[in-house]
Amino acid sequence: MAITYELIKTCKQTGARLGKVHTPHGSFETPMFMPVGTLATVKTMSPEELERMGAQIILSNTYHLWLRPGEDIVEEAGGLHSFMNWNGSILTDSGGFQVFSLSDLRQIEEEGVHFRNHISGEKLFLSPEKAMKIQNSLGADIMMAFDECPPYPAEHEYMKKSVERTSRWAERCLEGHQRPNDQGLFGIIQGGEYEDLRRQSAQDLTSLDFPGYAVGGLSVGEPKDVMNRVLDFTTPLLPKEKPRYLMGVGSPDSLIDGSIRGIDMFDCVLPTRIARNGTCMTSNGRLVVRNAKFARDFRPIDENCDCHTCRNYSRAYIRHLVKANETFGFRLTTYHNLYFLLKLMRQVREAIREDRLGDFREEFFEQYGFNKPNAKNF
Numbered sequence: 001m002a003i004t005y006e007l008i009k010t011c012k013q014t015g016a017r018l019g020k021v022h023t024p025h026g027s028f029e030t031p032m033f034m035p036v037g038t039l040a041t042v043k044t045m046s047p048e049e050l051e052r053m054g055a056q057i058i059l060s061n062t063y064h065l066w067l068r069p070g071e072d073i074v075e076e077a078g079g080l081h082s083f084m085n086w087n088g089s090i091l092t093d094s095g096g097f098q099v100f101s102l103s104d105l106r107q108i109e110e111e112g113v114h115f116r117n118h119i120s121g122e123k124l125f126l127s128p129e130k131a132m133k134i135q136n137s138l139g140a141d142i143m144m145a146f147d148e149c150p151p152y153p154a155e156h157e158y159m160k161k162s163v164e165r166t167s168r169w170a171e172r173c174l175e176g177h178q179r180p181n182d183q184g185l186f187g188i189i190q191g192g193e194y195e196d197l198r199r200q201s202a203q204d205l206t207s208l209d210f211p212g213y214a215v216g217g218l219s220v221g222e223p224k225d226v227m228n229r230v231l232d233f234t235t236p237l238l239p240k241e242k243p244r245y246l247m248g249v250g251s252p253d254s255l256i257d258g259s260i261r262g263i264d265m266f267d268c269v270l271p272t273r274i275a276r277n278g279t280c281m282t283s284n285g286r287l288v289v290r291n292a293k294f295a296r297d298f299r300p301i302d303e304n305c306d307c308h309t310c311r312n313y314s315r316a317y318i319r320h321l322v323k324a325n326e327t328f329g330f331r332l333t334t335y336h337n338l339y340f341l342l343k344l345m346r347q348v349r350e351a352i353r354e355d356r357l358g359d360f361r362e363e364f365f366e367q368y369g370f371n372k373p374n375a376k377n378f
Contacts, residue, residue: 003022005021016352021057028089031345036058040080041084043330049335053307071137075139092135099115108165112125142184145185170208188214188216189216215234215246218246250268279333282301283304285368285369290319308335
C-alpha cells in the first residue's frame with residue numbers, strides 16, 4: 001500500500017494522536033500542517049526554504065495545474081516532485097472545491113460537473129475518472145477523491161442527495177485510479193452539519209477501504225463551534241489505523257482544536273494569503289505590520305520567534321517593503337507565518353508526547369488572546 005499510518009501515542013489528557021504517515025517520498029509526523037502550493041509553488045517560497053522551516057508535505061491543486069501548465073507537461077517532467085524540485089511528500093486535491101467555488105456557471109450531473117474555466121471562460125467537464133487521470137499524471141503521493149462540496153448552510157434534503165452522489169463518485173474514483181501501488185487515494189466525508197449524514201457518508205466511504213480519510217465541507221463559513229461539534233461526532237467514525245485529514249483549516253486555534261479531536265493533517269492558504277496583506281501570526285495574536293504605528297518599530301515581528309524573518313528584519317523595514325509593494329516584504333511575512341504554524345504543530349506534537357495538550361491549549365489561547373471578549377480571529 002502506498003500510504004500507511006503509524007500511531008505512536010495518544011494523549012492521555014485529550015485523546016489527540018501522535019503519529020507518522022509513510023509515503024513513497026518519505027514520512028511526515030502528525031499532527032501536521034501542509035503549506036499550500038496551488039500552482040506547484042508555495043507563493044514566494046522556494047522548496048529549500050520550506051524544507052528549512054520544517055515543512056514535510058505540501059499540497060498542490062489539481063484544477064489549477066490541469067489548466068496551467070497541463071498535467072501532460074507535469075507528467076513529461078517526471079511528475080510534480082521533479083517538476084518543482086520538491087523531495088518530500090505531496091498531496092493533490094481533486095479539483096472539486098475549485099469547480100464549486102470559482103465557477104458561477106456550473107451544472108452538476110451524475111457523470112460529473114460542467115463548468116467554465118475561470119480564466120478563459122472555456123467550457124470544461126470534470127468527472128471522477130478525469131480527476132483521477134489528472135492526479136495520476138501529476139504523480140502526488142496522496143490523491144483526493146472527487147466530491148461535491150456544498151455551501152454552508154445547505155438544506156438537509158439537498159445535503160443528503162449530495163452525500164449519496166459523493167459516495168457513488170468515490171466508488172468511481174477507486175475504479176479509475178491507475179497507480180494504487182505508488183499513489184494513495186483518500187476518501188472525503190461530507191454531510192455538512194448533520195450528524196446522520198456524516199454517519200452515512202462515513203459508513204459509505206469506510207466500506208470502500210481507502211488508505212486515508214478527509215473531513216470535507218468544513219471551514220466554508222460555519223462558526224468555529226459548529227466545526228468542532230461536527231468533528232466531535234465525525235472523527236470517531238473514522239478508522240483509527242488510517243490518517244485523518246481536515247481540509248481547508250489553518251487558523252492556530254482550529255489546528256489545536258482539530259488535533260484534540262483526533263485530526264492528523266491540515267491545510268489552508270490562510271498563512272500565505274494574509275501574509276501578502278501584511279498580516280502576521282504571532283505568539284501574542286494577529287499583527288498587521290502595514291499599520292502606521294509600526295513605521296518606527298525596530299523590533300522583530302514576534303520577539304518569541306526564531307525564524308529567519310524575526311532573527312534578521314524589523315517591523316519597520318517589513319512595513320516599508322509591504323507598503324512599497326516590494327516582493328521581498330511578502331516573502332518575509334510568508335516565511336514567518338508558515339514557520340509560525342509549523343512550529344505550532346511541533347509544539348502540539350510535543351504536548352501530545354507529554355500528555356499535556358489540554359494545558360498547552362489553555363496557555364496558548366490565553367497568550368494569543370482567544371479567551372478575550374471580542375477577540376480578533378482570522
